[in-house]
Amino acid sequence: MDLDHARWRKSSRSTGDTETECVEVAFVPGTVGVRDSKKPEAGALVVSERAWRSALVSFR
Template identity: 45%
Template sequence: MDLTGAIWRKSTRSSGNQGDCVEVADNLAQVVGVRDSKDRQGPVLTFTPETWRAFVQSTKTR
C-alpha cells in the first residue's frame, strides 16, 4: 500500500493520553491509514474511506 503523501494527524481529544493514541491519514483518495503514534515506522491499518466513515459515525452515536 503506497501511503506517499499521507498527512498524519492526532485527534484533538488525545492530548491528555501521554502519547497513547492513534494517528489518522485521511487525505488520500482511496485509503485511510491508521497507525500508533508511538511507532510511526510500524504497521499501518488501512480502510476504505467508506468503511472509515462508518466506523467514525458509529463511535459518535455511542
C-alpha cells in the same frame, strides 16, 4: 498502499494521555490510514473512506 509521503495528523478522538493513547490518521484519496504515533514503523491499518465513515458513526 504506500503511505510514506502521507500527511499524518493526530486524531481528534485521541484525547487521552499523549504518552499512551495517540492515534494518527492520514487521508489518501479513497483510503484512510490509522497508526500508533509512538510506533509508526509498525505500519498502519488501511481502510476505505466508506469503512472509516461507518466506524465513526458507530463510535458516536
